[in-house]
Amino acid sequence: MPRADPSNGQIADALGELGDLYELDGAIVHRVLAYRSAAKSVREAPVSVAQLAREGRTTELPGVGATLHEKILALVDTGSIPAAEKLRAKFPPGLVAITRLQGLGPKRARLLFEELGVDSLEALRTAAEAHRLRTVRGLGARFEEGVLASLARLEESEHLGAPRILLPRALELAETLARGLREQGGEGTQVIPAGSLRRQADSVKDIDLVAVTTRPTTLAKSLGRLPEIERVGTAGKAGARAVAHTGAAVDLRIGHPAQLGNLLQHFTGSGRHNAALRERAVRRGLHVSEYGILDDANGATEAHASERDVYARLGLPFLEPELREDRGELDLVEAPELVELGDIRGDLHSHTIASDGHSTIAEMATAARERGYEYLAITDHSASHGFGNAVSPEQLRVQIERVREANASIDGIELLPGSEVNILPDGSLDYEDELLAELDWVVASVHTSFAMSEQAMTERMIAAIEHPLVDAIGHPTGRKIEQRAPYALALDAVFEAAARTGTLLEVNANPDRRDLSDVNARAAARAGVTLVIDSDAHRIATLANMRWGIATARRAWLGPGDVANTLPLAELLGRRPRGARLGKQARK
DNA sequence: GCCGTTTTCGGCCCGACTGTTTTCAGTCG
Numbered sequence: 001m002p003r004a005d006p007s008n009g010q011i012a013d014a015l016g017e018l019g020d021l022y023e024l025d026g027a028i029v030h031r032v033l034a035y036r037s038a039a040k041s042v043r044e045a046p047v048s049v050a051q052l053a054r055e056g057r058t059t060e061l062p063g064v065g066a067t068l069h070e071k072i073l074a075l076v077d078t079g080s081i082p083a084a085e086k087l088r089a090k091f092p093p094g095l096v097a098i099t100r101l102q103g104l105g106p107k108r109a110r111l112l113f114e115e116l117g118v119d120s121l122e123a124l125r126t127a128a129e130a131h132r133l134r135t136v137r138g139l140g141a142r143f144e145e146g147v148l149a150s151l152a153r154l155e156e157s158e159h160l161g162a163p164r165i166l167l168p169r170a171l172e173l174a175e176t177l178a179r180g181l182r183e184q185g186g187e188g189t190q191v192i193p194a195g196s197l198r199r200q201a202d203s204v205k206d207i208d209l210v211a212v213t214t215r216p217t218t219l220a221k222s223l224g225r226l227p228e229i230e231r232v233g234t235a236g237k238a239g240a241r242a243v244a245h246t247g248a249a250v251d252l253r254i255g256h257p258a259q260l261g262n263l264l265q266h267f268t269g270s271g272r273h274n275a276a277l278r279e280r281a282v283r284r285g286l287h288v289s290e291y292g293i294l295d296d297a298n299g300a301t302e303a304h305a306s307e308r309d310v311y312a313r314l315g316l317p318f319l320e321p322e323l324r325e326d327r328g329e330l331d332l333v334e335a336p337e338l339v340e341l342g343d344i345r346g347d348l349h350s351h352t353i354a355s356d357g358h359s360t361i362a363e364m365a366t367a368a369r370e371r372g373y374e375y376l377a378i379t380d381h382s383a384s385h386g387f388g389n390a391v392s393p394e395q396l397r398v399q400i401e402r403v404r405e406a407n408a409s410i411d412g413i414e415l416l417p418g419s420e421v422n423i424l425p426d427g428s429l430d431y432e433d434e435l436l437a438e439l440d441w442v443v444a445s446v447h448t449s450f451a452m453s454e455q456a457m458t459e460r461m462i463a464a465i466e467h468p469l470v471d472a473i474g475h476p477t478g479r480k481i482e483q484r485a486p487y488a489l490a491l492d493a494v495f496e497a498a499a500r501t502g503t504l505l506e507v508n509a510n511p512d513r514r515d516l517s518d519v520n521a522r523a524a525a526r527a528g529v530t531l532v533i534d535s536d537a538h539r540i541a542t543l544a545n546m547r548w549g550i551a552t553a554r555r556a557w558l559g560p561g562d563v564a565n566t567l568p569l570a571e572l573l574g575r576r577p578r579g580a581r582l583g584k585q586a587r588k
Numbered sequence: 589g590c591c592g593t594t595t596t597c598g599g600c601c602c603g604a605c606t607g608t609t610t611t612c613a614g615t616c617g
Contacts, residue, residue, distance in 0.1 A: 022589095027589090028589090030589070030590080031589050031590090031598095031599055032589090032600090033589085033590095033600085034589040034590055034600095035589075037589095037590085038589085038590090062590095063590070063591095064589095064590085065589065065590050065591080066589095067589060067590090067592095068590090101616090102604085102615090102616085103615070103616090104614095104615085105614060105615055105616090106614095107613080107614060107615090108614070108615090115600080123617090138607095138608070138609085138614095139607090139608085139609060140607065140614080142606085142608085143605060143606090143607065143608085146606085146607090195617095204590085208617095234605090238604085249616085266602090266603095267617090271617065274601075274617095275600095275601055275602090276601090276604085277601085278601035278602065279600065279601060282601070283592095283593085283594080284599090286602075287602075288602075289602050289603065290602085290603075291602095291603090432589085476590070560599085
């Protein structure tokens with residue numbers, strides 16, 4: 001019986017673990033980083049890396065060379081990597097957990113293991129409480145206290161659950177804090193959210209704020225006076241660190257206005273983008289930091305007030321923050337055109353009170369028109385949705401009439417009668433084709449039976465993609481950020497089918513979903529798929545969720561041409577005329 | 589362990605902070 005292929009996530013985890021073990025073993029840092037970089041590459045790969053390994057093509061992934069190819073292949077063929085087995089015998093598994101503690105790394109973890117036999121978090125706590133850590137040369141009482149504090153924090157965060165904050169909540173807090181600081185900082189003070197917030201990531205670990213002011217010490221102190229802040233850690237003229245009442249860590253960095261460009265570039269990151277950027281700069285004799293760019297040619301450090309100047313000085317096009325993830329952006333000669341909210345002409349996935357929405361057709365239509373849209377598809381759930389929100393075929397016929405009536409009576413926007421149809425486990429849809437043919441827009445989504453095998457789920461999805469009356473696939477992977485993993489799906493096969501049939505894949509803009517993800521949406525576009533960005537609004541207020549979908553699309557390097565709902569309605573509907581889709585047999 | 593407008597070996601970002609040091613190692617972002 002052939003062994004099931006390890007998923008990309010499993011391969012990435014194995015490489016990450018091997019990196020951790022090599023680190024404990026005292027390998028040079030660059031070797032360890034190579035494993036972590038390869039793990040990231042594998043995790044983000046849009047195709048099956050196990051498959052790539054068997055074809056001898058893993059070295060096409062950035063950061064994977066001949067050695068790592070062999071190791072991945074061993075994992076695929078035998079289920080384990082010999083080097084990892086050997087190191088696991090050498091270091092108890094609890095050591096890796098110790099290296100994750102704040103203030104502890106591989107060197108100290110190994111030192112404690114060798115000197116005191118500390119091999120787990122429990123053993124570490126016991127040793128610290130017995131004051132045995134301070135007996136080790138190079139460590140003292142303060143270190144011991146720090147370890148106990150780290151252990152306490154770890155316990156607390158495990159109690160509180162997932163520490164990452166979804167982007168909308170984090171941005172709201174960041175903007176509130178920035179406003180408060182600007183008021184306190186006075187004339188000329190600028191405060192800008194940076195870090196993963198500014199890169200519009202799915203979720204963030206902490207709130208990074210960059211400020212420039214002529215009174216740095218005053219501004220740093222004023223952070224602690226904001227009502228959202230629970231306590232301040234350190235505060236000097238270079239910045240302050242604090243914790244908000246929500247539990248979010250806040251990091252404020254303060255600099256001189258002349259350095260705003262350098263400061264912003266540095267603290268927007270990502271860490272990997274910055275590291276790669278600096279390595280590239282060093283090859284040109286330039287050294288990049290948050291203070292400026294040092295030129296070997298004259299030994300002078302030049303500050304830049306704008307971020308554009310920083311990138312220009314490095315011979316790079318200006319890279320929007322969403323691109324800065326070390327995914328090849330530093331090789332660009334020209335920056336790609338990224339889709340913007342203003343490019344969106346309509347929303348093609350929305351709900352009303354006919355299913356589980358909270359607004360009427362007219363309310364949704366008026367709100368969409370106020371957003372400047374030219375069209376809106378009303379796509380309530382379908383016959384088997386359940387939760388008391390199912391729409392029977394008879395009810396759908398009534399709904400179609402209502403949408404058509406609303407369309408006739410409301411000026412300035414075109415309403416498309418549609419449906420978000422369930423894809424049943426066998427790949428069929430839960431309305432008859434005759435009824436689907438009466439709709440102007442059909443989104444097909446998986447809402448049940450998530451736990452299918454990859455092969456079965458992929459066949460299910462492709463059947464829906466190939467259905468002639470399906471316009472788009474809603475939230476294609478079913479993930480919920482920080483809550484639910486995507487269901488098993490061979491995305492390369494899904495993308496091939498979507499590209500072949502012209503069926504759109506959605507970037508669902510609900511901030512809990514953002515599905516397809518940035519990485520997957522980019523892979524889809526590269527495979528020739530056209531995407532559609534939809535709010536999936538369930539009330540008028542959540543039509544505004546479109547911005548999170550735009551954020552994801554920009555992180556996926558998508559331009560207006562990759563996104564179907566940047567098209568005028570006639571062109572959108574002309575892509576694949578519905579009238580021509582059903583064969584004679586189905587049309588009867 | 590990877591990788592190449594200083595190519596197949598010798599490099600591989602930058603600065604701050606902390607605690608324990610008497611000049612620095614380890615960790616972090």
